[in-house]
């Protein structure tokens with residue numbers, strides 16, 4: 410596999426190497442994403458070891474990610490611009506619809522393409538230092554990493570347009586309130602929380618995780634009539650797996666955890 414960048418790394422954690430920890434490791438440039446880094450991110454997800462059941466992505470240094478590496482924003486003609494954006498799309502598609510659920514551990518700047526990357530993940534955990542912005546609006550450019558598709562699905566088109574029109578910056582608490590993150594945690598604890606969540610996710614039946622990654626977003630986009638039908642098909646497939654039958658039996662025989670509010 411070609412190695413496109415040493416500015417990103419993969420390490421495996423857990424008793425069975427079931428958690429992949431992916432680190433953006435370019436702190437001097439605030440983890441700005443150049444082409445090599447984006448291609449290396451794609452390579453990591455395409456070559457994910459079989460043992461992995463869930464992934465965490467985080468940034469080294471004081472920020473999660475400063476977005477597109479603006480020093481690489483050369484004069485591109487329209488055709489090259491389309492291909493560049495499509496390259497980002499294919500890499501972030503590997504994150505969203507790749508082999509395993511992905512938890513983003515956020516701190517500091519989560520801006521521009523950094524927010525596009527975070528929005529391709531399935532769960533976002535923001536620590537109290539996080540801030541969210543789309544400075545593309547003031548740089549004279551537009552999102553190109555799937556942001557106009559994914560971010561409105563999190564916060565609505567009106568809020569995204571406001572972020573780009575006015576340069577509005579959402580601090581962590583407000584970001585969590587409007588849906589940019591599902592979890593808000595104290596400073597310095599996002600990675601620990603993300604690892605805790607990834608460990609729980611890794612303990613699910615693989616087909617349940619598959620349905621959540623691949624069926625749920627499609628059902629959510631379907632007209633209700635088609636959604637109900639797709640849901641019925643997916644439910645039947647998932648509950649037919651031997652692992653599902655064993656998990657239900659374990660509950661009925663008192664061998665499984667109850668739901669608890671504590």
Ligand code: 1HE
Pocket residue numbers: 437438439441471472474475476477478479480497518520521522523543544545548550551552553554
């Ligand atoms: C960069 C980048 C970058 C920092 N590309 N080099 N994204 C932006 O418009 C955000 C631009 N960055 C910032 O607003 C700030 O850097 C931060 C708020 C993220 C962090 O501030 P700070 O004070 O911690 O760092 P800094 O001093 O601004 O930056 C440190 C170095 O990183 C500095 O380089 P140096 O050689 O002078 O040390 C910066 O130039 C460099 N740096 N951010 C290149 N983004 C698929 S389309 C997506 C479109 C976008 O993402 S557009 C939004 C781009």
